[in-house]
Each structure stands twice: as C-alpha cells, then as structure tokens.
Amino acid sequence: MQPIATKHNGQSGIAAHRLSQEQCQNNFTDKHPALGSHSAQVEAERCYYCFDAPCTEACPTGIDVPGFIRMISSHNPTGAANLILSENIMGGTCSRVCPVETLCEQSCVRNTDEDRPVTIGLLQRYATDDAISRGDSFFKRVSESGRTVGVVGAGPAGLACAHRLALLGHEVTVYEAREKPGGLNEYGLAAYKMTADFAQKEIEYITAVGGIKMQYGIKVGQDVTFEELRNNHDALFIGVGLAQANTLEIENGDCTGVENAVEYIEALRQSEDLSSLPIGQRVVVIGGGMTAIDIASQARLLGAEEVTIVYRRGQEQMKASLKEQEFAQTIGVQIRHWAQPKALKCEDNRLTGIVFSTTAEEEGGAGTEFELPADMVFKAIGQSFVSFESDGLIFNTEQGRLAVDDQRQTSIPGVWAGGDCIAGGDDLAVIAVQDGKIAAQSIHQFLTARHN
Amino acid sequence: MIDLTSDFIGIRSPNPFWLASAPPTDKAYNVNRAYEAGWGGVVWKTLGEDGAPIVNVSGPRYGALHGKDRNVIGFNNIELITDRPLKLNLEEITQVKKDWPDRGLVVSLMVPCNEEAWKAILLRVEDTGADGVELNFGCPHGMSERGMGAAVGQVPEYVQMVTEWCKTHSSLPVIVKLTPNISDIKQPARAAKQGGADAVSLINTINSVMSVDLETLSISPTIGGKGTHGGYCGPAVKPIALHMVSDIARDSECEGLPISAIGGVSNWRDAVDFIALGASNVQVCTAAMTHGFRIVDDMIDGMSRFLESKGMSSVDELIGRAVPTLTDWQYLNLNYVVKAEINQTLCTQCGRCHIACEDTSHQAISVSGNGQKRYEIKEEECVGCNLCFSVCPVEGCITMRELENEVDKRTGERVTGDYRNWTQHPNNPMRSE
Ligand SMILES: Cc1cc2nc3c(=O)[nH]c(=O)nc-3n(C[C@H](O)[C@H](O)[C@H](O)COP(=O)(O)OP(=O)(O)OC[C@H]3O[C@@H](n4cnc5c(N)ncnc54)[C@H](O)[C@@H]3O)c2cc1C
Ligand SMILES: Cc1cc2nc3c(=O)[nH]c(=O)nc-3n(C[C@H](O)[C@H](O)[C@H](O)COP(=O)(O)O)c2cc1C
Numbered sequence: 001m002q003p004i005a006t007k008h009n010g011q012s013g014i015a016a017h018r019l020s021q022e023q024c025q026n027n028f029t030d031k032h033p034a035l036g037s038h039s040a041q042v043e044a045e046r047c048y049y050c051f052d053a054p055c056t057e058a059c060p061t062g063i064d065v066p067g068f069i070r071m072i073s074s075h076n077p078t079g080a081a082n083l084i085l086s087e088n089i090m091g092g093t094c095s096r097v098c099p100v101e102t103l104c105e106q107s108c109v110r111n112t113d114e115d116r117p118v119t120i121g122l123l124q125r126y127a128t129d130d131a132i133s134r135g136d137s138f139f140k141r142v143s144e145s146g147r148t149v150g151v152v153g154a155g156p157a158g159l160a161c162a163h164r165l166a167l168l169g170h171e172v173t174v175y176e177a178r179e180k181p182g183g184l185n186e187y188g189l190a191a192y193k194m195t196a197d198f199a200q201k202e203i204e205y206i207t208a209v210g211g212i213k214m215q216y217g218i219k220v221g222q223d224v225t226f227e228e229l230r231n232n233h234d235a236l237f238i239g240v241g242l243a244q245a246n247t248l249e250i251e252n253g254d255c256t257g258v259e260n261a262v263e264y265i266e267a268l269r270q271s272e273d274l275s276s277l278p279i280g281q282r283v284v285v286i287g288g289g290m291t292a293i294d295i296a297s298q299a300r301l302l303g304a305e306e307v308t309i310v311y312r313r314g315q316e317q318m319k320a321s322l323k324e325q326e327f328a329q330t331i332g333v334q335i336r337h338w339a340q341p342k343a344l345k346c347e348d349n350r351l352t353g354i355v356f357s358t359t360a361e362e363e364g365g366a367g368t369e370f371e372l373p374a375d376m377v378f379k380a381i382g383q384s385f386v387s388f389e390s391d392g393l394i395f396n397t398e399q400g401r402l403a404v405d406d407q408r409q410t411s412i413p414g415v416w417a418g419g420d421c422i423a424g425g426d427d428l429a430v431i432a433v434q435d436g437k438i439a440a441q442s443i444h445q446f447l448t449a450r451h452n
Numbered sequence: 453m454i455d456l457t458s459d460f461i462g463i464r465s466p467n468p469f470w471l472a473s474a475p476p477t478d479k480a481y482n483v484n485r486a487y488e489a490g491w492g493g494v495v496w497k498t499l500g501e502d503g504a505p506i507v508n509v510s511g512p513r514y515g516a517l518h519g520k521d522r523n524v525i526g527f528n529n530i531e532l533i534t535d536r537p538l539k540l541n542l543e544e545i546t547q548v549k550k551d552w553p554d555r556g557l558v559v560s561l562m563v564p565c566n567e568e569a570w571k572a573i574l575l576r577v578e579d580t581g582a583d584g585v586e587l588n589f590g591c592p593h594g595m596s597e598r599g600m601g602a603a604v605g606q607v608p609e610y611v612q613m614v615t616e617w618c619k620t621h622s623s624l625p626v627i628v629k630l631t632p633n634i635s636d637i638k639q640p641a642r643a644a645k646q647g648g649a650d651a652v653s654l655i656n657t658i659n660s661v662m663s664v665d666l667e668t669l670s671i672s673p674t675i676g677g678k679g680t681h682g683g684y685c686g687p688a689v690k691p692i693a694l695h696m697v698s699d700i701a702r703d704s705e706c707e708g709l710p711i712s713a714i715g716g717v718s719n720w721r722d723a724v725d726f727i728a729l730g731a732s733n734v735q736v737c738t739a740a741m742t743h744g745f746r747i748v749d750d751m752i753d754g755m756s757r758f759l760e761s762k763g764m765s766s767v768d769e770l771i772g773r774a775v776p777t778l779t780d781w782q783y784l785n786l787n788y789v790v791k792a793e794i795n796q797t798l799c800t801q802c803g804r805c806h807i808a809c810e811d812t813s814h815q816a817i818s819v820s821g822n823g824q825k826r827y828e829i830k831e832e833e834c835v836g837c838n839l840c841f842s843v844c845p846v847e848g849c850i851t852m853r854e855l856e857n858e859v860d861k862r863t864g865e866r867v868t869g870d871y872r873n874w875t876q877h878p879n880n881p882m883r884s885e
Contacts (some may be wrong), residue, residue, distance in 0.1 A: 037847075038846075038848075045523075046521065049743055051744060067746070067750070070719075070747070070750050071750050071753065071754065074718070074720060074721055075721065075754075076750065076753060076754040076758075078757055079750065079753040079754055079757055082753070109664040154668040318837060336701055367702055388619065416669060
C-alpha cells in the first residue's frame with residue numbers, strides 16, 4: 001500500500017483543505033489495486049481446484065471459484081468473467097468490497113497449510129475488470145414475455161433483480177428516488193474501494209443488456225403511490241435499503257461538529273474535490289460496523305490528525321472484519337472498546353469533547369468515565385428501514401424490516417423484496433445481489449405460471 | 453460461442469475432447485459421468501481376450517512427480533488393461549452408446565498376436581454399436597512381457613499385420629495407438645497406414661522409473677519391497693508427444709493419416725498446440741485423473757473463445773496450422789540474429805540471468821554496482837541463446853531483440869536479412885552450391 005499523506009501542524013476545529021488536492025487524490029487511490037496478468041497467473045496457480053469447494057459454498061452468490069481461477073490460469077480471463085458474472089452480475093463491485101476475509105477467502109483450504117488464502121477477491125477483479133471495461137456481452141435476453149415488473153430502488157438488490165428479470169424476457173422499470181443509480185455502491189461504499197467511477201460503469205454494463213428502463217427522482221410513497229405501481233406492473237420488487245440513520249439520544253446532540261456518518265460519506269462520494277470537504281482535527285467515531293471503520297479511515301485520509309473509534313463492546317463483536325479494522329489501524333485510526341458516549345461537551349455551540357463511560361465487560365467494571373477531546377464526532381450506529389405510506393397495505397415485518405419467505409416474497413402477494421431492507425441477512429452488497437437474483441427467479445415462475 | 457463439433461474419421465462428437473483409454477473410461481459409471489460433464493468422446497479402457505480377467509497389483513499403481521506446490525507434473529503407472537469381465541464391459545458399452553448417441557465411443561483392444569484372437573473380439577465389439585476400435589500397441593509394462601502392447605508397437609511389421617487383420621474382420625474405423633518407446637515414431641505410423649488404419653493415436657506412456665525412497669533405498673513406489681518400470685504421462689510428457697505428433701503430421705508418407713493426439717493435455721491451450729501441429733482431436737487421461745471431469749468446461753470455453761479470437765469458425769480450420777513452421781535444423785536461417793535485452797525498470801536485480809550466463813554459457817551479462825546492482829548484456833558476447841530469458845522470473849523483463857540491418861557486435865558482420873541455411877553455409881563441406 002502507498003504511504004498516506006498526513007499533516008500534523010494543521011488548524012484546530014473543523015476545516016477544509018487540511019491536505020492539498022493532490023495529496024487527497026493520492027490518499028484516495030485504490031487501496032487494493034488490481035493484479036497484473038503475471039501476478040494473476042502466479043496466484044491462480046496456488047488454487048488447489050478443490051472439489052465441492054468451500055470458497056464456492058462460502059460465497060453468498062455461489063460463484064464457481066475454482067472454475068474461474070482455472071480459466072485464469074489457462075489464460076482465459078474472459079471465460080472466467082463469464083462464469084463469475086453469470087452468478088453475480090455485480091461481481092466487479094463484490095471483488096472490491098466483499099469482506100472476503102470472512103467469506104470465500106476465510107474458507108480457502110490454503111489457510112490451513114500456510115496461513116494465506118488464495119486472493120480470490122483480487123483474482124475475481126482481474127477477470128471482471130477487463131470484461132466490464134470492454135463491455136463483453138455474455139448475456140442475451142430471451143424473447144419478450146409481455147410482462148412488466150416494477151423495481152423500487154436502484155441499489156445492488158434492485159439492479160441484480162432487474163438484470164435477471166430482463167434476461168428472462170420481462171420488461172423492467174426501476175424507480176429510484178435519487179438522481180443517480182447504484183444505492184450505496186454510489187453513495188456509501190468507501191471511496192478508495194470504488195475508484196474511477198466504477199459504480200456507474202458497472203451499472204452501464206448491467207443495463208446494456210436491454211429491457212431495463214431507469215426512472216430517476218421518483219420516490220415511491222411520495223412521487224408515486226405503491227398502489228399505483230401495483231396497478232401498473234405484474235409484479236414488484238422492493239430494494240430500498242435502509243433510508244434512516246439511527247439517532248443517538250444524548251445531550252447537545254445538535255451542536256456543530258456532530259455528524260451523521262452515512263450522510264457525510266454520501267457527500268464525500270459525490271465530491272469533485274475531496275480536499276474541499278471540511279473535516280475535524282480531532283475526530284471521534286461512535287460505532288463498530290463497516291460504516292464506523294469507513295468514516296474513520298476516510299476522515300484520516302482527508303487529513304484529520306487524530307481519529308478514534310469508540311465501540312461499546314469488544315473487538316470480536318465488531319461487525320467490521322478484522323482486516324477492515326487492521327486497515328484502519330494501519331493508517332493511524334485508534335480503536336477503543338468497551339465504552340459508550342455519555343455526554344457531548346460544547347462551547348459556543350461547538351463540540352469540544354466527549355465524555356465516555358466504560359461498559360460492563362471492561363476490566364475494573366462499568367461506569368468509569370473518561371473524556372476524549374474532539375471537534376467532530378460521527379455517529380455510525382446503524383440505519384433503519386423506513387416503510388412506505390402504502391395506502392392501507394401492511395407488510396409483515398421482523399426486527400423492523402420486511403419479512404420475506406425463502407423466495408424473497410413479502411406478505412403482500414405479487415411483491416418481493418431483498419437487500420438491506422429485509423430481515424435476516426447481513427447487510428452486504430453480495431447478499432443484496434443474491435436476494436435480487438433469487439427474487440427474480442421466483443417472480444419469473446410466478447409470471448409464467450399465471451399465464452399458461 | 454464457436455461450434456466445436458468434431459468429425460474424426462466419421463466419428464462425430466460435440467467437441468474434440470475425448471478421454472483416453474485408462475481408468476477414467478473403465479466402466480459405465482465413469483463414462484456416464486464424463487459425458488454428463490461434457491466430454492465429446494471416450495476411448496473405453498482396453499479390453500482383452502475373453503476368459504479369466506487380468507489381475508492388477510493391489511499395492512500402489514501410481515507414482516507422481518510433484519511440482520513445488522504438489523501439482524502433479526508427471527505421473528507413472530503400472531496398471532494393466534481392464535480387470536473386469538469382457539461380457540460386462542461389452543454390455544455396458546452397448547448401453548452407454550444407446551444412452552449417448554451424440555458422443556464418440558471407441559473401444560480399445562489388446563489381445564494376443566494371432567488373427568483368430570483379434571477376429572473373435574472384433575466381432576463382439578461390432579455388436580455393441582461402438583463407433584470404432586483403437587488398437588493398444590502401446591502399453592509398456594506387464595502386457596509387453598506377454599508379447600502384447602508395446603511389444604507389438606515396437607515392430608512395424610507386426611503393427612501392419614495386426615492392422616490388416618482388424619480391417620479384414622471389422623467394418624469399424626480402426627485407430628492404431630502408438631507407443632513412444634521407439635526411436636523413430638514415423639516407422640510404426642507408416643506401417644499402420646500401410647495396414648489400412650483409419651487413424652493413429654499417440655502417445656501411450658513412456659518407460660519410466662519414478663524415484664528411490666531415500667530412507668529404505670528401495671525403488672519407489674514399491675509393491676512389498678520391489679517395484680518395476682511403469683508408463684509415464686501427464687504434463688511432463690507433452691513436449692515429447694508434440695514432437696511425435698508433428699513428426700507424423702509432416703511426414704509425406706503419412707500424408708492424409710488423421711491423428712488423435714494424447715500426452716499431457718491439461719487445458720485448451722495444450723489442445724491448441726496439438727491440433728495446430730496436425731492432430732484432429734485430443735485425448736486426455738492424467739489431467740482428468742488429477743482434477744476430475746469438470747476440467748472440460750475450461751477446455752470448451754477456452755477453445756471456443758480462442759478460435760473466435762483468431763477469426764476461425766471451427767476446430768477444423770486450426771488443424772495443422774503450425775505444421776509448415778516446423779522444419780529440419782539444416783534449413784534454419786543462420787543469418788537470423790537476436791540479442792538479449794534487459795528492461796532495467798522491470799529488473800529486480802535477482803542476478804539469475806547473470807550467474808546462468810556467467811557459469812554455464814557465454815559470459816554475456818555483466819554485473820556492476822555494489823548494493824544496488826545493475827545487470828547488462830554484453831552484445832559482443834551474446835549469442836541470443838535464450839537462457840537468460842528462460843531463467844528470468846519477471847515476465848517481460850528480458851526480451852530478445854532481432855537485429856535488422858546493423859552490425860552483430862559478436863561477429864562484426866552486418867545483418868542484412870538475407871537467408872542462408874547450413875546447406876548453403878561456407879563452413880559446410882557438403883554444401884549444395
Ligand atoms: C458506509 C457503508 C459501507 C459499506 N461497506 C460495505 C462493504 O465494504 N462491503 C459490502 O459488501 N457492503 C458494504 N456495505 C453494505 C452495502 O452497501 C449494502 O448491504 C448494500 O448496498 C445493500 O443494497 P440494497 O440494494 O439493499 O440497498 P441500497 O444500496 O441502500 O440501495 C437502495 C436504493 O433504493 C433507493 N430508495 C430508497 N427508498 C426509495 C423509495 N421510496 N423509492 C425509490 N427509491 C428508493 C435508494 O435511493 C437507493 O438507491 C456498506 C454500507 C455502508 C452504509
Ligand atoms: C493408470 C493408467 C492406465 C492406463 N491404461 C491404458 C490402457 O488400458 N490402454 C491404453 O491404451 N492406454 C492406457 N493408458 C495410457 C493413456 O491412455 C494415455 O495414452 C497416457 O496416459 C498419456 O496421456 P496423459 O498424459 O493425458 O495421461 C493408461 C494411463 C494411465 C495413467
């Protein structure tokens with residue numbers, strides 16, 4: 001990894017331009033750069049081509065990992081890309097953002113004999129990057145079925161569902177509240193994982209198959225009612241993700257310097273000049289998931305001098321993988337465990353520090369207080385699902401999210417859902433893709449059974 | 453995707469990838485699985501005479517030469533022909549052919565060297581509906597001691613004689629499988645053609661001894677303390693097989709004789725090599741035995757994309773494409789000069805090129821600097837031999853540059869681009885001019 005630019009004589013408080021534009025650009029280059037063809041060959045040779053491979057089982061989308069790696073080693077990366085994308089149309093994004101260390105790579109048998117898995121994620125990226133940038137078309141739509149499906153939300157779940165449905169011959173309309181597609185691929189994932197506008201390039205590749213109409217700036221429940229969509233389509237898929245950031249009930253919660261991590265990342269992902277983003281000198285992040293790690297790391301890369309994550313439980317309970325934690329630590333993020341915020345300290349309505357109290361498992365017991373000086377604090381304590389004003393329709397929910405069966409069908413007939421907005425799975429891009437794929441297959445069955 | 457359909461001496465198969473006669477094709481169970489996986493055809497494990505079946509050893513049959521990563525590079529076996537009853541094999545063959553009419557099914561045969569024995573088995577095979585027979589004149593161990601296999605294949609007269617018997621007593625296409633344990637492969641190939649063979653297949657396995665156990669100082673693997681030579685195959689034998697296949701492909705006396713290539717085929721690239729050097733299809737044994745039948749996916753996908761990238765629409769267009777580029781040493785252009793070039797940006801200063809050249813070749817790579825080293829080609833010494841290129845671990849770091857209209861610093865002669873081979877060379881006392 002390239003060393004990152006830092007500066008320690010910066011201004012106190014929240015300020016833009018802590019680093020120059022160029023330093024910022026360098027800090028945000030690809031943090032896990034693509035393999036060259038020689039390294040890909042060498043790495044592919046390491047694959048044992050296991051039978052009933054544990055990596056394939058560990059992949060939520062069931063990619064034939066040994067199969068595609070064998071194709072790479074026989075100099076057929078295009079065939080490899082075809083194999084990957086047939087199971088996971090967002091194989092490009094997943095190769096960049098999947099927590100492979102807890103999925104395919106964790107299960108690699110190489111871990112047992114030499115403590116280093118085959119770098120499946122990087123090999124997947126090697127195979128898919130070229131195919132996507134060339135626009136290799138592996139997929140053809142079957143003849144039009146005359147059925148139409150509405151997809152709500154253009155995140156990974158919605159797009160994967162739309163793509164599969166389009167292949168099966170259906171006419172798909174995607175309704176997206178924002179002006180751009182991609183969901184968290186475009187607005188949430190760490191900028192240093194999704195460089196060079198990859199999210200949009202991948203979506204262009206996906207929609208090039210035809211049969212997918214994109215409608216931006218349409219918020220379902222507001223600009224069009226759910227009932228109208230139901231009347232206009234033969235089936236619906238909901239992939240709206242988690243629209244609302246959880247709030248932290250704390251005194252002074254509205255003083256300057258208190259930020260919502262997801263909103264900040266959204267702005268960061270859309271920024272043309274990263275150095276112009278105002279960032280604190282001393283930043284504290286509250287939370288222990290991917291969002292917490294990502295905002296902490298990116299705050300550091302923007303030039304924050306001190307960044308500390310404080311999590312109320314231990315390292316093992318953190319939802320962000322060990323590798324993600326290590327990455328953050330490598331670039332200078334501190335991680336403290338077993339403490340939760342108690343009060344925000346403000347002067348002239350500007351944040352100056354945070355008082356924490358230790359939680360039960362900490363040695364010495366709960367309740368010990370300490371204070372961290374801070375001019376900026378990010379709340380990264382999760383997001384929640386917001387249901388539609390759905391004209392009297394009541395969806396069954398579990399844990400505040402949509403309840404679905406194993407085919408991803410909701411309690412309302414003709415309506416499927418997947419991705420972060422359903423109960424059950426981990427909130428990961430790869431799982432959203434699989435949900436979309438399964439739902440599409442089930443919708444297809446529903447549409448064809450009804451009309452023959 | 454390009455249609456890979458193959459027609460080999462009238463035997464049609466959806467692709468040119470067949471399994472060679474060996475354990476993968478020993479019984480219906482395996483062959484059904486192979487077809488399900490997508491293999492275009494199989495050559496059934498060699499059948500012998502009716503009567504008490506063959507007995508195999510119950511100790512290790514296989515030995516392997518491993519790469520550093522435990523990849524099997526070379527593989528050796530002492531297995532004999534099928535040890536299952538003839539009747540059972542024939543019944544299974546009949547059923548399998550019925551169930552898979554679109555795939556190739558050839559039956560390999562090896563019986564004692566008399567006409568009646570061959571006639572008897574051929575008639576029974578014909579009843580199965582199989583597409584053809586392959587005569588196993590290649591097995592180098594066990595069977596050859598009994599006057600069969602390589603013992604026949606090493607004597608061109610026998611090859612011709614048995615082939616003639618088979619053409620007389622069967623209407624099926626006859627493929628003659630050749631042993632590589634012979635000094636000139638063209639001889640048995642010509643004999644097969646003389647005898648009326650429809651095609652030859654090669655290579656069978658090469659005589660080999662795997663290793664010695666350094667603890668016990670006995671041959672390894674051992675069958676209760678003793679071992680014997682076995683047949684060698686797998687990726688290590690591919691260059692030998694390629695030579696033999698291409699030797700037949702460019703032999704004028706063998707012109708028109710179709711070749712089914714065998715020996716170290718592991719992926720589609722290997723298949724391209726063989727087909728470009730004159731084979732019409734390929735057979736696979738070791739790669740399937742070490743990785744399972746699913747490797748055919750990559751072979752089909754890779755071959756199809758390759759043909760497409762070359763603007764070809766069928767495998768047939770590839771057959772023999774590289775044959776004209778093969779010639780005898782005496783016709784190589786002695787005026788063609790290359791010099792090694794080291795790309796200093798890519799060089800990791802490992803020094804392997806230097807020590808190889810310095811110790812064992814032409815002292816043409818200098819080293820300078822202490823700490824950060826620099827390796828440079830001495831063009832006045834470099835003969836363009838390719839050793840440094842071969843040992844350099846960094847792809848693309850060392851390249852061979854062709855001299856064009858410039859003075860070769862080693863010989864002091866200008867490279868003009870004129871062609872001059874050994875038959876025309878002044879140093880050759882027998883030169884033609
Ligand atoms: C900061 C952060 C970092 C992450 N990092 C990773 C990572 O490294 N690896 C990983 O695998 N996962 C990561 N995730 C999780 C991953 O991004 C999500 O699991 C995934 O995006 C979920 O996909 P989705 O399609 O369900 O929802 P989303 O990606 O959230 O997409 C939902 C879409 O629906 C639209 N929408 C919402 N409501 C409506 C409506 N009413 N009408 C119309 N459109 C609507 C939204 O605008 C959005 O485009 C991260 C998440 C966050 C927040
Ligand atoms: C275990 C084993 C058994 C074999 N048995 C036969 C056989 O019965 N008949 C035959 O013609 N060839 C036999 N062969 C040779 C193969 O068909 C093939 O010619 C050889 O292995 C080279 O191909 P490969 O490098 O793909 O393995 C056998 C090979 C092996 C490894």
